[in-house]
Amino acid sequence: MKEDLKKNLINDIYKDKKGETPDMSRLDYKKKSNLTIFLIGIIAVLAVLAGFSWLGFFIFNRSLKFSEQKVAIEIKGPEEVISGEETVYFINYINNGNVELQDIEASFHYPEGFIFKEAEPHPSKELTSYGDPEDKIGNMWHLENLKGGKRGKITIRGVFIGEIGSVARLNASLTFRPLNFSSEFEETSFFDSKIISSPFSFMVNGPSEVRVGEEVELEIKYQNNIEEALQGAKIKIILPSDFTIAETIPELSLDKAGAIYELPLLKPQEEKSIILKGKFSHGEEGKREFKVQIAFAGKEGQFFLQEEKIHSCHLIGGELIASLTINGLKDVGYANFGEKLHYSIVYKNKGEKPFHSLQIKAIFKEFGGNILDRSSFESDDKGYFKDDEIIWDENNASQLKMLSPGEEGVINFQINVKSPTFQAAMEGAKDLKIENLAEVKIEEGKNVFSIQSNPVVIQINTDLDLKIEGRYFDENSFSLGEGPLPFEVGKATTLRIFLYLSNSLHDISQVKVSVLLAPKVSWTGKSEVASGEISFDSVANKMVWEIPQILTNFEKPLEANFEISVKPQEKDVGKVLVLVPEVLLEGKDEKTGGKILREIEKTITSDLEDDPIGKGKGRVVRSTF
Template sequence: MKLKKLILKIFIIGIVGVIGFAFYILQTQTFSKDEVFLEILAPEKVEAGDQINFIVKIENKGTTRLDDAFLTFLYPENSIVEGNEFLRETINLDSLYPGEEKSFKFAARIFGKENDFKEAKAILRYKPKNLNSEFESSTSHLLQIERVPINLSINMPSVIEPPAKIKLNIDYLSNIDLPLEDVTIFLEYPSGFEFLSSEPSSIEINQWDIPKLEDSEGDRIIVEGNISGDIGEEKEFKAKIGIWRNGQFVVLKEAVKKIVLEKVDLIISQTVNGQENYIAEPGELLHYVIKFKNIGEKDLSNLFMVVNLDTQTLDLSTLKVINGKYNSKDNFILYDNSSSPLFSLLKSGEEGDVEFFVNVKDISDLKPANDVTISNSVFISKTREELHTKIRSKPIFTANFAYEDEVFGNTGPNPPQVQKDTTYTLTWNIKNKINSLKDVRITATLPEIVSVNTDKVFPEEEKQNFVLDEKERKISFTIEEISPNEEKSIAFQVKVLPQKEEDLSNLTILKDIRLSAFDEWIQDNIEYKFEDLTIPIQNNNSGGQNNNNN
């Protein structure tokens, strides 16, 4: 009986041991990849040429140590990575302990066409402790190129009478903030075009190589050739600009120009405020003169002209038409023989013009966009022309002061008193509606009774961009770049110490306030001056602002 009990005990102990051993083996031989967290942090939308930081985060959320861990990062296609032409980087992590987190940064400049999607990928390979099998976890991040800061255009007449010798211009300009190397421009010709020459000369008849293209640098390629075809036929010219990466041509921008082959009797041109290439300003009054000339051999009779107006950029409530009829429903001006006898009969070689006045929309009414242009189309007989006028940016700027605020906290009597210190918080805000701006700079002069505390600047990261010139008594705030519909603000503290009663009659905090910048669309500097910022003592108020552009 005792022997049976002993055997039973041994059996039970054996069963428990087997179960325990099996449980141990099961614990050490099972692993789930869900215990490994892997992600890539990066923007979803970028501009071509932007320097993008990809942050790869890894976390071992399990209870098992991960050995022989290697992280491989695959950069997006056609990226430029300093010191890495293979677009692939591998890091030996050794081991990842339970609960351990690690982060790694990978930097690259992204290139491609507008609306292209680019993918970055991270792959983590590892062996869980006590397992011989290698596991792999991976993740990816998709980003979109929403803008390519390169201007590329083909300029030539819209209507050409065949056969003809023609000249076309390819204009290009880079606004990418680094030099582009190994740049090439290709031009695709339509059937019926015979290449004659180009300036500068081409590698092939349709290829121009540019060894290096700097930021804000551009040029013009002039191509001459013969065009032939049937009347009514449409021809398309297509230009591409890009860079070479590992033997592959990466397209950055494309431009298309379509022309129609027609019998040409008339040419159309315009001046705006007396200039052929006028740059307009938001809110400005424009004087348009549309010129037309009979270049054919025959006299032309019973003509009329239609001018379709750009409703996106022009304030048509201000339109004043001279000797024409305005159709407010369809937004066009009609000129006929009641406007000028030249529309009844325009002899060979004879020319004439029509005119109208209209305001550009105020900056607050323009839609946020890059490269804003007034585009009016003009028709006379079979001739049609698109006439364009660029619009410069006009940033909306406000300067305001406050005594009661939560940024710094101010002290002293309010309103100020003679021989007593009072501090105020000043805020500058700039909103850019149209065109990309670079090297933006706001400056102001401090009156003798005003001083600024350069330690009191918000946000903190803008301190380096806020400068006081004590000798000139000037303050300045610089912004590297502002895109359309983007805002920037800075707050800082000033101290006011009136010396005499006369100082209180017109207490000016800032004077000679100016904003300057480089407008990338018009390729020129812009500057605006604003009214002085004053404290109206009689109102005993705690704040105020100034936002008038001069």
């Protein structure tokens, strides 16, 4: 029974859709699809290829690994150069790795004084040197890709201009991007060249001994010693302070220290010369030096010294000497507008024989206009003006007929600087000065001998000026004061004192205005000031206006005013009262360093000259009630 049940259960499991039981005694094989076999084969081949690809990638990538240390740049060139001579530098760059380099850019940074001439290959960019748009220098190159194991070179030609002994540093850099890299890399290199010698040679010929007043001639020979033309050089001659140039061949530019000559183009091995003539017009006996320098001039005013020579000579004191002082000064001083200048010319015979028929000149060189008021000239000896000179001779100064051995003489005279109103006609002139010199001349037959004194320079201080007014009424006829006008005995009258400061030449500091009040005048305590501070000195009975600094760029005068009170007495009847007897103006010129101290030549009286309405009512009257 159980066996039948088990058999029926198995039959139910294996019956097909038709209800029939299959023959389980044998197995039938069903053949696979051709497409399936093809797909399986393709997958197998791709798997093998992928494996080989990954293996190749790791092997190849390992061989193309980039190392920054494989890229190098260096500068090759002379370690020692001659200033002014052409020099060649090479920028060598190499790729010792296996990775190709892209976006390669080389730059070359020139030191001060290097003048670029040309490069191979030609620069991709040109910048300007020294800020001069016309002076182009090549310093950047865009280069082709550089494969592994390859190298490149840039050749640069130029000239170094610099002081002998100076060291110039050149700097080159290479920026690049390796193939398949997004990052940029940079390599740099430095190279130093020392300037060891000059392309010039020169010599100075002149006397080893010279007398005061005797003509001196110096010859300066200079030569280009290299096989290239030279330009842009200067010769500077620094002279003794008591030497005066009379003539130069060719013409030189003169300054306070001496003379400067800009050399023309000097061909290879070419030699030229400069002749300088002059004399020692005064000075003590002793050694004198002429310093001669040759240098290249930089674009920004640099002075690259190449050679220097000093020519020494011994000055023998002259038999005739002269000296000049102005207001006690022997070199440099300052003066104010309107100031009187006191000149003193001292001359002496130090020789053993007399001099006859002397002529003495005071020579002026004015900068900024005719600063001296020639009409104010005063002298005990009757000199006369001729152009910019005052001349004395034996015809107007008897002591000049003869000067005995050991004898000393003096010419004294005075002359005024013009008043500040002179400046109004000199618009634009800021630096006013007078260069002064005295000359003593002797004619003995056909021989003419002359010496000069020490020069004295007088700088003119700024035109600081003060205008002062006393007013009862303002410009619109409104009353500023109170009380009776005319002034009455026993009654107080108030009015205003106005101060106006002007300045146009130089900035000025420590400005102070002191207004002295008469004994019967008092300050009411009222004041107004646009700049600075105003105060009352009760001990001295004066008003003081102080300003730390006044610049030249203000358009209108600075203004201050204060109120005063006057109460006349019986004894003042019929009189015009002096209200402000004295006004002092002080300051320090910030350019000349000179001190300004002036007394304003104006007094304020009860007549109120500056008040159109109150004017003429200054006499004190008795009170009518």
